[in-house]
Amino acid sequence: MLRVNNISFQYSDQKKVLNNLSFTVDIGQHLCVMGESGSGKSTLLKTIYGLLDLNEGTLFWKEHQILGPAHHLVPGMDFFKYVPQDFDLMPYTSVSENIGKHLSRFYPQEKEIRTQELLEVIELSEFAQEKVKNLSGGQQQRVAIARALAKEPELILLDEPFSQIDNFKKNSLRRKLFAYLKEKDIACIVATHDGNDALSFADQMIVIKDQHIIANDSPKNLYENLSEHYVGALFDDVNAITIDGASVLLYPHQIKVVDKSVHQATIYTSYFKGFYWLIEAEYRSQKVFFQHSVKIASGDRVNLDFPSVPK
Numbered sequence: 126m127l128r129v130n131n132i133s134f135q136y137s138d139q140k141k142v143l144n145n146l147s148f149t150v151d152i153g154q155h156l157c158v159m160g161e162s163g164s165g166k167s168t169l170l171k172t173i174y175g176l177l178d179l180n181e182g183t184l185f186w187k188e189h190q191i192l193g194p195a196h197h198l199v200p201g202m203d204f205f206k207y208v209p210q211d212f213d214l215m216p217y218t219s220v221s222e223n224i225g226k227h228l229s230r231f232y233p234q235e236k237e238i239r240t241q242e243l244l245e246v247i248e249l250s251e252f253a254q255e256k257v258k259n260l261s262g263g264q265q266q267r268v269a270i271a272r273a274l275a276k277e278p279e280l281i282l283l284d285e286p287f288s289q290i291d292n293f294k295k296n297s298l299r300r301k302l303f304a305y306l307k308e309k310d311i312a313c314i315v316a317t318h319d320g321n322d323a324l325s326f327a328d329q330m331i332v333i334k335d336q337h338i339i340a341n342d343s344p345k346n347l348y349e350n351l352s353e354h355y356v357g358a359l360f361d362d363v364n365a366i367t368i369d370g371a372s373v374l375l376y377p378h379q380i381k382v383v384d385k386s387v388h389q390a391t392i393y394t395s396y397f398k399g400f401y402w403l404i405e406a407e408y409r410s411q412k413v414f415f416q417h418s419v420k421i422a423s424g425d426r427v428n429l430d431f432p433s434v435p436k
């Protein structure tokens with residue numbers, strides 16, 4: 126188990142980036158770290174990997190204390206792997222050689238089998254002999270993930286692992302990679318902006334805001350019990366509106382158009398979203414977004430139904 130106990134960190138004497146963070150990650154567990162840009166997600170991953178010296182607190186993986194560069198000649202923990210946003214590959218060697226870089230050349234057959242297995246996980250088998258410099262950014266990102274997995278770590282730290290990968294590939298890659306980590310019982314901590322990384326795959330999710338953890342729960346609980354605009358906005362648009370004197374937070378899909386209601390809105394714009402339309406409207410001088418099955422003309426008046434609001 127990873128135990129993060131009251132850690133704080135700041136770069137030089139600037140203000141703290143992480144202030145008194147505590148959480149745990151079990152063996153084989155998948156934790157998502159979310160928060161807006163600059164909230165400290167990458168910094169947290171670097172401290173856990175042992176690349177930064179903590180100002181306060183302690184980090185343990187099982188019985189091993191994780192210490193920063195002040196205590197190590199070569200920073201980083203052997204049983205962890207870290208894939209940073211700027212994956213540092215060898216551009217002039219092949220995809221296979223990059224993946225197998227840390228595997229022993231004294232066991233060529235095992236090395237080959239392992240490399241093939243990982244090429245399949247990242248769906249790049251046909252690029253095995255291609256030089257990395259000829260790959261796209263998203264393909265290079267996938268090679269970096271495979272290389273980190275080559276010598277099965279106990280915990281892998283992934284910083285925005287799909288940031289450069291198109292939606293088409295992203296979904297199948299996410300399913301394959303996270304299923305693979307579960308099968309091998311490899312714990313992972315994923316820093317991401319993308320709510321979809323958390324919703325379908327993570328066991329647990331922490332949200333960082335103003336240097337603190339403001340939420341730590343399953344993604345499902347955090348999604349369904351919408352109590353903070355900042356947390357809900359990581360998953361979807363969030364309406365923060367006042368209805369009959371009560372301030373509420375609602376996702377667009379929670380607001381319905383009905384035949385009769387005391388709540389009227391005037392339509393501004395309809396955005397095509399594929400299987401639904403996202404409608405932007407004005408409700409009692411407030412902007413609201415809701416989902417609807419068809420487009421509604423600008424200027425039309427509609428009746429709205431809000432959950433748990435008396436009609």
Ligand SMILES: Nc1ncnc2c1ncn2[C@@H]1O[C@H](COP(=O)(O)OP(=O)(O)OP(=O)(O)O)[C@@H](O)[C@H]1O
Nearest residue numbers: 136142160161162163164165166167168169316318
């Ligand atoms: N090497 C550094 N020296 C000084 N300040 C830094 C350094 N790296 C990051 N910071 C600052 O620390 C804060 C947190 O940065 P960090 O990269 O951890 O955020 P993040 O949540 O990962 O952001 P993003 O989602 O944009 O990657 C930011 O204010 C950033 O400017």
